[in-house]
Structures are given as structure tokens and as C-alpha cells.
Amino acid sequence: MSLRVTFLGTGGAVPTTRRNTSSVFLRREGERFLFDCGEGTQRQMMRFGTGFGVSDVFVTHLHGDHTLGLPGLLQTMDFNDREADLTIHVPDGTGGRMRRLLDAAAGHQSFPVRIEDVAAGDTAREGDGYEIAAFETDHDTRSVGYVLVEADRKGRFDRERAEELGVPVGPMFQRLHAGEAVELEDGTVVDPEQVVGDPRPGRTVVYTGDTRPRDRTAEVAAGADLLIHDATFATDNADRARRTAHSTAAEAAELATQADAARLALVHVSSRYAGTVAPLEREAREAFDGEAFVPEDGDELEVPYPDPSPESESDADSGPGST
Known part of the structure; x- marks a missing residue:
């Protein structure tokens, strides 16, 4: 079963010509989810071919660089005669503000739009063989991160x-x-x-949104196949990271090491690194033995199962009675 991440927006609050504001698209087989929706996200979705068929949007917090793409996206969905429900998950206590934003900027939609508050520890969505839960983060407003955790799979049949x-x-x-x-x-x-x-483990993908490094994130991300973490600044701007409730690339890497994550994607990159992200990648790789990288907008990443085997997953899923 495929699990694929497309990085639609990897920049910080100020976009650049190369990096849009925050948004990550996740496809799990036939299901499609969006994590944050900064300004211009719908154009990124067109540009990188994800389509608009998401069932849920998971918003980490209500700052504009994570939400201002929603009104336009909803209008486009409406113009395209969408009929399916859309659920927008927001941190607990912010649903009313989100509703006012959409009422003011997006107007009425011909399809159902539900806004659901989620507190840390809540399961925001539960599907066939997985759940997406919220966890506590540390930003300068109400915020949560999200973790997709797949259930264990059956053991291999001998x-x-x-x-x-x-x-x-x-x-x-x-x-x-x-x-x-x-x-x-x-x-x-x-x-x-x-x-x-x-039993064989499923996959885990963690998306923090904007946050300071937290032990709770390391707990949630324990053994994660992919950790997508705030890395707004390099260490020479550590004081600014603390003042603005963000993380440095080194801090994100230290947390990934603590969590024993397999891969670390550094996102929410400040516009001051528009010329090169080398300082971020260099300090992350010094602190983390796994794969650490700054994705470009449009990069697509397949998340494999953590237990490689000679046979493909499609062969394994075809059943022990196959010939």
C-alpha cells in the first residue's frame, strides 16, 4: 500500500520565489489529506498534480501562512462542483475563528464543510488500518501537530x-x-x-507545524519513518528561534535523534535562506545519523514500510493462497 508525501509549501511566513508558505499533501492509497494550507496552496496543488480531492485538512494553528490558502481552495472546489464533504481540523478552541475566516473570505459552499476542534491526544480521523491524532506543540498561539500511525500488519505467511x-x-x-x-x-x-x-509494524509520519522542540514530539515520533519538523533557522539565529517559538535545524535534528526517526524533513524555512539551505542541512546532518534534508516545493517522497523484504508489498498483500 503506497504512502506518499508531496511538499507543497516548505517556506516560512514570508514566501520566496522558490518556496511557498506551509502545506503538505499526503496520499495513502486512495485517500488524500492536506496538512496546513498557506496562501497559494491551490496553485501548488495544480502545479504539482496532486488534485483537489482531499477529504480532510489538518490545520496546526491559525497563523495566516498556514490558513490563508483555505478560502481560495474552497472556492475552487465549489466552482468544480464538488459534492463530497470536507472536514477541517483545527486546534481546540479555534473553530469559531476558522468559521469566521471562511465565511468572510470564501462565502457559501455548495458542499458540506465541517470544522472540528481537536485537542492534543484526540484522534482527528480514524480509517481502515490507520489513525491521525493530534499532539501538543509549543508555538506562540494555540497549536497542535499531527501524527499518522498505521496499525500493525499481519505477520508473513510461511x-x-x-x-x-x-x-x-x-x-x-x-x-x-x-x-x-x-x-x-x-x-x-x-x-x-x-x-x-x-506482526509487522505499519508506518508513522509526523508533522509538527510551527513549534519549539518538545519531548512530547520525540515521544510521538518514536521510531517514525518520517518526521517533518519546523526548522526555521540555523543555530546562529537560535535566540530568534526561541523568541518566535520556532526551532533551529540542529534542534530538529537532535529531536529526531532522540526519537530514533528514520528520516527528517526540515520545513518552514526562513526567507533569509533563499539563496542556500546548506547551513540548515549541514547542522542537521551533524546532529542526526539518519537521512536529513530540506525538501524543495514539489518534492515527492514515498514512505516505505520499515521492514524491507525480498518480496514486494503488492506480492505480500496478494495473500498466502496465491499461485
Whole structure:
């Protein structure tokens, strides 16, 4: 099952010619989500081919560089005759302000738009095999981050062992893989534990929005496959990062190390690094042994399962009874 991230806006509050304001698009198989929606996001969606078919928008906080793209996006959806519901998740206590913003700037939509307040610890969305939950962040306004966590998958089915035990190819394979014991013609009972390995972890993607580094973020991001973290400044501007409730690239990298994350994407890059992001990447890579990078707008990243195997996921998902 594919899990793909498209970085639509990687810049800070002031956009540049290369970096738009904050927005991240996430596609999980047929589902599409948007995290933050800064000014110009809908044009980025057209430019990079994501389409507008998102079901949920997860807003980390109500600063303009994370929200001002919503009125235009809603109007475009309306002009395109959208009928499906859209749910906009916002930090607890800010739903009324979001509603007023949309009423003032976007007008009435012909499709249902729900605004739902979420507090840290709440599950904002629960789907088939995953959930998206909010967690506490540290910015200079009400804010949350979001983590997508997939459920564990079934262990791998050992077809060779099953055949050695006399299990015939066919429905019994599926029953064993589903956790059900089977009885063979000679009365022998084969238990799932004999032919099915340990559960395999799903994937975790964390998006912080604007924040100071926090231990809670490291806890939420423990073992994350991808951590997308505020890295507005380099260390020579650490005082400014503290005053404005942002993080430096080194702080983001130290947190990624604490969390033992696999990859770290540094976003919300200040316009002062419009010429080069080398200082951010250099200090992040000095503090983090995993893959640390500053994505460009439009970069697309596939998030693989954490347990590589000789067979592809499509082969594994086809079922133990496949021939």
C-alpha cells in the first residue's frame, strides 16, 4: 500500500520565489489529506498534480501562512462542483475563528464543510488500518501537530512451512493467516503460530507545524519513518528561534535523534535562506545519523514500510493462497 508525501509549501511566513508558505499533501492509497494550507496552496496543488480531492485538512494553528490558502481552495472546489464533504481540523478552541475566516473570505459552499476542534491526544480521523491524532506543540498561539500511525500488519505467511505440515493450498492458508487454527483430513491441527510470523509494524509520519522542540514530539515520533519538523533557522539565529517559538535545524535534528526517526524533513524555512539551505542541512546532518534534508516545493517522497523484504508489498498483500 503506497504512502506518499508531496511538499507543497516548505517556506516560512514570508514566501520566496522558490518556496511557498506551509502545506503538505499526503496520499495513502486512495485517500488524500492536506496538512496546513498557506496562501497559494491551490496553485501548488495544480502545479504539482496532486488534485483537489482531499477529504480532510489538518490545520496546526491559525497563523495566516498556514490558513490563508483555505478560502481560495474552497472556492475552487465549489466552482468544480464538488459534492463530497470536507472536514477541517483545527486546534481546540479555534473553530469559531476558522468559521469566521471562511465565511468572510470564501462565502457559501455548495458542499458540506465541517470544522472540528481537536485537542492534543484526540484522534482527528480514524480509517481502515490507520489513525491521525493530534499532539501538543509549543508555538506562540494555540497549536497542535499531527501524527499518522498505521496499525500493525499481519505477520508473513510461511507457505513452505505450511506445505511441510500438510496444509493444502487454498482456503486453509487464508484462515491460518487470519489467525484461525485449521484441522487437516488426518485430524492434525495446525495453529497460526506455526506458519505466521510476528506482526509487522505499519508506518508513522509526523508533522509538527510551527513549534519549539518538545519531548512530547520525540515521544510521538518514536521510531517514525518520517518526521517533518519546523526548522526555521540555523543555530546562529537560535535566540530568534526561541523568541518566535520556532526551532533551529540542529534542534530538529537532535529531536529526531532522540526519537530514533528514520528520516527528517526540515520545513518552514526562513526567507533569509533563499539563496542556500546548506547551513540548515549541514547542522542537521551533524546532529542526526539518519537521512536529513530540506525538501524543495514539489518534492515527492514515498514512505516505505520499515521492514524491507525480498518480496514486494503488492506480492505480500496478494495473500498466502496465491499461485
